[in-house]
Amino acid sequence: MISISMQFEAGGQPPKGTDSPFPKVDFPDSVPSDAATNTWFAYGYREGIPRMLDLWDKHGVKVTSHMIGEAARRHPTLAREIAARGHEAAGHGPRWSSQYAMAREEERRFLIAARDMVKDVTGQTPVGYNCNWLRRGPHTLSLLQELGYLYHIDDLSRDEPFIETVDGKDFVVVPYTLRNNDILLVEGRNYSPDAFLAQIKRDFDQLYEEGASRRRMMSVSAHDRISGSPQMVRVWDEFLSYAKQHEGVAFMRKDDIARHALRSPITVRETETI
Numbered sequence: 001m002i003s004i005s006m007q008f009e010a011g012g013q014p015p016k017g018t019d020s021p022f023p024k025v026d027f028p029d030s031v032p033s034d035a036a037t038n039t040w041f042a043y044g045y046r047e048g049i050p051r052m053l054d055l056w057d058k059h060g061v062k063v064t065s066h067m068i069g070e071a072a073r074r075h076p077t078l079a080r081e082i083a084a085r086g087h088e089a090a091g092h093g094p095r096w097s098s099q100y101a102m103a104r105e106e107e108r109r110f111l112i113a114a115r116d117m118v119k120d121v122t123g124q125t126p127v128g129y130n131c132n133w134l135r136r137g138p139h140t141l142s143l144l145q146e147l148g149y150l151y152h153i154d155d156l157s158r159d160e161p162f163i164e165t166v167d168g169k170d171f172v173v174v175p176y177t178l179r180n181n182d183i184l185l186v187e188g189r190n191y192s193p194d195a196f197l198a199q200i201k202r203d204f205d206q207l208y209e210e211g212a213s214r215r216r217m218m219s220v221s222a223h224d225r226i227s228g229s230p231q232m233v234r235v236w237d238e239f240l241s242y243a244k245q246h247e248g249v250a251f252m253r254k255d256d257i258a259r260h261a262l263r264s265p266i267t268v269r270e271t272e273t274i
Contacts, residue, residue, distance in 0.1 A: 001250045001257060002204075003220070004064070005153070005219070005254075006087070008049060008067040008078075008079065010071055011042075012068025012070040013068075020036075021040065044223070048224040048226070049228055050228075052233065055240075056087070063251075064090050067082075067122075068096070069095065069117030069118055079122050080123070088254060089118050090126045090128035091115055092129070092132075094110065094114045096132050099131050099137060100135040107137060108143050112147065115149075125148070127255050128149065128152065128174070129149050130154060145166050150171075151173065151257075152171070155176065157175065159216055159218070161173060162175075163261060172261050174217075177221055182196065186226055208246055
C-alpha cells in the first residue's frame with residue numbers, strides 16, 4: 001500500500017520566524033510579518049493544492065490532507081474541495097505551536113480546536129493527527145484517543161501500520177516519512193526533482209519486493225508549496241504512473257489504512273505500553 005500525505009499548511013504559519021527557504025532574519029517589533037515568506041506559503045493554496053488535486057484525480061488516487069486549522073479557516077473553499085474530491089481531512093493543529101511543551105489541559109484545548117476547525121469547514125471530523133514536526137508531548141496520544149481520534153502518524157519506526165496500547169486500548173500508528181519527504185529533500189537539501197523521483201522509485205522497488213512475503217507500506221509526503229510546483233507535479237505524475245504498473249499496489253487514505261490495521265489478523269503490535 002502507498003500512503004500519501006498532502007500537507008495543507010498555507011496560511012497557518014506564524015507571521016514571523018517560521019521555516020522557509022529565506023535566510024533567517026530577526027524582525028523588529030515594528031515589522032508585523034515576514035512578507036517574503038508569506039508569499040512562499042501563499043503559493044501552496046493559490047497554485048500547489050489545486051494542481052495536486054487535479055493530479056490525484058488523473059490517477060484515481062485518494063490521499064490524506066493534514067490541515068492546519070487556520071489554513072482551512074482562511075481558505076475554506078479549497079479545504080472543502082479537498083474533502084469533496086474524496087480525500088481525507090486530518091488534523092495538524094490549529095496553528096504551529098510547541099505542542100510538546102503544553103500542560104495536559106492546554107493541549108486538550110489545542111487538540112479540540114484542531115479537530116473542530118477542520119470539521120467546521122470541511123464537514124469531516126478528523127480521525128488522524130500529525131504534530132508539528134512530529135513532536136508530541138507525554139499526554140498527546142492519550143488525549144487523541146480520548147477525543148475520538150483513530151490514529152496518529154508521528155512515528156518513523158516501521159514500514160507498515162501497527163498498533164500501540166494507549167491507556168489499555170488499541171491506537172493505530174500509520175508511520176510518516178522523512179526519507180520520502182519533499183520538505184526535507186527538495187526544499188531542505190536543494191534536491192533536484194529528478195533526484196527525488198529516483199529516491200522514491202528505489203524505495204518503492206524495495207518495499208514492493210518485500211511485499212511478496214509481508215505487509216509493506218510506503219509513505220510519501222507532499223507539502224502544498226513544494227510538491228505543488230510545476231516540476232514536482234511532473235515528478236509525482238511519473239511516480240504514480242510507475243507504481244500503478246505493478247500488480248497489487250493500492251493507494252490508500254490513512255484513515256482507511258488505520259481501519260484495515262485494526263481488523264487485520266496480522267496487525268503488528270508494539271510491545272511497549274504507552
